[in-house]
Amino acid sequence: MPISTTPPRFSNSHSRAESSQSESSLSSEKVKDDIKDVVQEVLPTVKDVEATSVAHDDKERSRILRKMDLRLLPFVSILYLLSFLDRSNIGNARVAGMAEDLNLVGLKYNVAAAVFSIPYALVEVPSNIALKLFRPSIWIPSIMLAWGIIMTLMCLVNSYAGLIVARLFLGVAEAGLFPGITFYLSHWYPRRKFAMRIAIFFSAATIAGAFGSILAFGIEKMDGIGGLHGWQWIFCLEGLATVVVATLSYFFMYDYPETASFLTESERRHVVEMLKEDSRSLATGFDKRYIFQAMTDYKTYAQIGIHMGLLITAYSISLFAPTIVHQLGFSSAQAQLLTVPIFACGCCSTIVIGILSDKFNIRGPFIIGCALVSMVGYIVLYTTSTPGSGYAGCIIAAVGVFPTVPVDLAWIGGNVGGTLKRGVAIAMVIGMGNLGGLCSAFIYFDGPRFHHGHGTIMGWLGLSILLTCFMMYDYRRCNEIKEALCQSEGIDESQSDAFAELGDDSPLFRYTT
DSSP: OOOOOOOOOOOOHHHHHHOOSOGGGOOHHHHHHHHHHHHHHHGGGOOOOOOOOOOOOHHHHHHHHHHHHHHHHHHHHHHHHHHHHHHHHHHHHIIIIIHHHTTOOTTHHHHHHHTTHHHHHHHHHHHHHHHHHSOHHHHHHHHHHHHHHHHHHGGGOOSHHHHHHHHHHHHHHHTTHHHHHHHHHTTTSOGGGHHHHHHHHHHHHHHHHHHHHHHHHHHGGGTTGGGOOHHHHHHHHHHHHHHHHHHHHHHHOOOOGGGOTTSOHHHHHHHHHHHHHHHTTOOOSOOHHHHHHHHHOHHHHHHHHHHHHHHHHHHHHHHHHHHHHHHTTOOHHHHHHHHHHHHHHHHHHHHHHHHHHHHHTOOHHHHHHHHHHHHHHHHHHHHOOSHHHHHHHHHHHHHHHTTHHHHHHHHHHHTSOSHHHHHHHHHHHHHHHTTHHHHHHHSOOSTTTOHHHHHHHHHHHHHHHHHHHHHHHHHHHHHHHHHHHHHHHTOOGGGGGGGGGGGGGSTTOOOOO
8 A cells, every 4th residue: 555755734724725736745844834834823823821731740640550550451451351362262163173063174264264354344443433422331341242242152153154144243343342442541541651551451362362272272171061062162151251241341440530430539630631741732522523634644554554464463373373383283282272372472572562662662663673573483484394493483473473563552542643533543553454354364274384374474574664664754754843843933832722623733742753
């Protein structure tokens, strides 16, 4: 997909009307002129007001953030653990005998794994808009209850067609959770504290991979009980667990800091002020033009390309790790258990990289470095024919790719100004990125070496690396333009309200690289 290198422009109809050049031909100097035009229009309406931001004690801020962590992160991590467990347990079910019972010959399993991604990608943007309109404590538990019921009823599937239909409905129901929780957390944490929290949240996916394999190993032994196969019990029991947690979520999920009952009145004011300072007073209301801003921003589509390459890799590991390990020469039971260290190592690296990314307040270099590590793992898998080396390659690939997903999401969420635009941009990136699930479902068909699959993954990782380099350069260039403009026009934080509707095009907004 071609990516425009046009720098961001303000939504100024006067400037657009007078512009006679195509967008692609705009130089940095032209963008600077456009921004000046808007500033000249806005500044006369700005009243002289004193900055209202209050200097908060770092210890107090850290204490409140830890309090929020203890209340929010374990809960949302459990939600995502169940979500990832329910979408990826088809891989465990396949090894547990589903392929033979449903006669999943040829590419039938690949199709069943892939169809989930289609509704999943299409529903994510509408779901995040609904999350903005409705309370999170209502919307998120409701979609969770829906997919829990679907997963439970998948134990009754007895044909290939039934499996396809169930996976389609599962994709519709699960679509809103991942982008919804990412958007939800962005209402609680400032941008510089975001990557570690997303990493902890996303690490639930790696735990789900490890826990799912152990669980499948035990549940598989229930084969024949109640007239169900072992793989059917996997769907049934894991679905029932989701239903129980979803029901409890209606009573234990908080909405936003302004109404959080676990915070005192002074703590709520502290958090609200902290987030206001971090957002540079950008718009928080619902307006359709913010949806349009997100959908027409070239940076959104560049981030989609980055995220797609990373997600295809992560999904491939989640869907095919048991199969890849099994094809290396290990038995079915051994493959289920040997998958656990792969996800456990991925979980540890995800949290460590998230902490380091927040500490240094950089995103791009960590994405590039981890993607290169993952590529090394796939090179090992591509070139080796021995079980030990192949298994080591699986671990290296997981250690590299899993941390890139939360860091990239923190990068996306932190570089989009305004809550609604941020919610739509996050949903677009995750939704369209998840279309990569279609790719990951069909590239692993030539076992035991899987040259097509491993080679395709290396190509996608390479694309993510190149686009990350481009976005680091572009964000840095845009920041330089804004800094020069603020200096020349005397723009400071006291005028932030005047630029609230401009989102990340505001001259006061700075991108993280």
